[in-house]
Amino acid sequence: MRHNPRHASTDEQVVRELIAANPWATLISQNAGELVASHYPVLLDESSDELALVTHVGKPDDRLHGLGTAEVLVVFQGPHGYVSPSWYVPGSSRAPTWNFSAVHCWGTPQILDVEDNLDVLVRLTAHFEQHVDDPMWLDREWAAPVARGTVGLRIPVDRFTCKVKMSQDKDPVSVQNVIDHLRAPGPYQQTQVADDMEIARDRRSKDASAE
Structure with a gap:
């Protein structure tokens, strides 16, 4: 993902919450010179304090990915939605955009035994x-x-990148306007994105007050 400090999060709790709420993931690897992608439900390994994932793949996906021999990338996508520049206060940006949250996790899978x-x-x-x-x-x-x-797979997460893009670079009035439009009935209604925008706004306010 393109790095933007305004939208990046290094908070592991944010990553855990995003994964827990969006357990349908894309598993990506490079094997025998080819990129391979599969889609599976993935959960956090709650038996460990370290950030780790558990899942399974159907055979022969294990061989297609070469699992257990190299690092894989697991991508989680949260709610997302289109944002029109017409929802900003006059004089603001005229560029349309997309609000979304996503986390990329890298790790080498451990192959689980039968039990x-x-x-x-x-x-x-x-x-x-x-x-x-x-x-x-x-x-x-x-x-x-x-x-x-x-x-079965257990994937300890060696590193991650997390992006929560929820109009953090916009003025408060524009942010509220976007939230209101995302809640309104119509082709761009995305109430979950509106919820995430409010969470991101509250988190920013809490962080600012703690400084």
């Missing part, structure tokens, strides 16, 4: 079934033969 892979599959299912009216928990005995077609 740990099954643990990850059970946890992934439980994570997403918890809000279902009649949840279907994954039975380990039933899942064991299915799990043989997958490869």
Whole structure:
């Protein structure tokens, strides 16, 4: 991502929150001279204090990526939306833009054994079934033969870049105007982005008062 100090975050808690809220990720690697990308649900490894990810891939994605032999990039994308310059106060920028949040995590995957892979599959299912009216928990005995077609991964995050672009470079009136337009019904309604803009604004105010 293009670096912009106004939008960059080095706060690991911000990264954790973004990953937890947006667990559908893109896993990217370079193997045998080719770029490979796959899409999988990814969770934080809550059994460790270090920033690490857990997931699984279906075979033969493990071989396509050459997993376990080199670093991979895992990309998480938060809510995003178009911002029209007509929403700014008169005299402000005339350039249209896009508000978004994203985090890029780099690390070398650790291949999990059979039991740990099954643990990850059970946890992934439980994570997403918890809000279902009649949840279907994954039975380990039933899942064991299915799990043989997958490869479990734990990815310690060696480094990350995080960008939260929520109109931080705009004046307060323009920021509120953007929030109001993103909440209004219509083709550009993005209430989650409006929520994230308010969170970013509150965080800026808190940081400023602490200085």
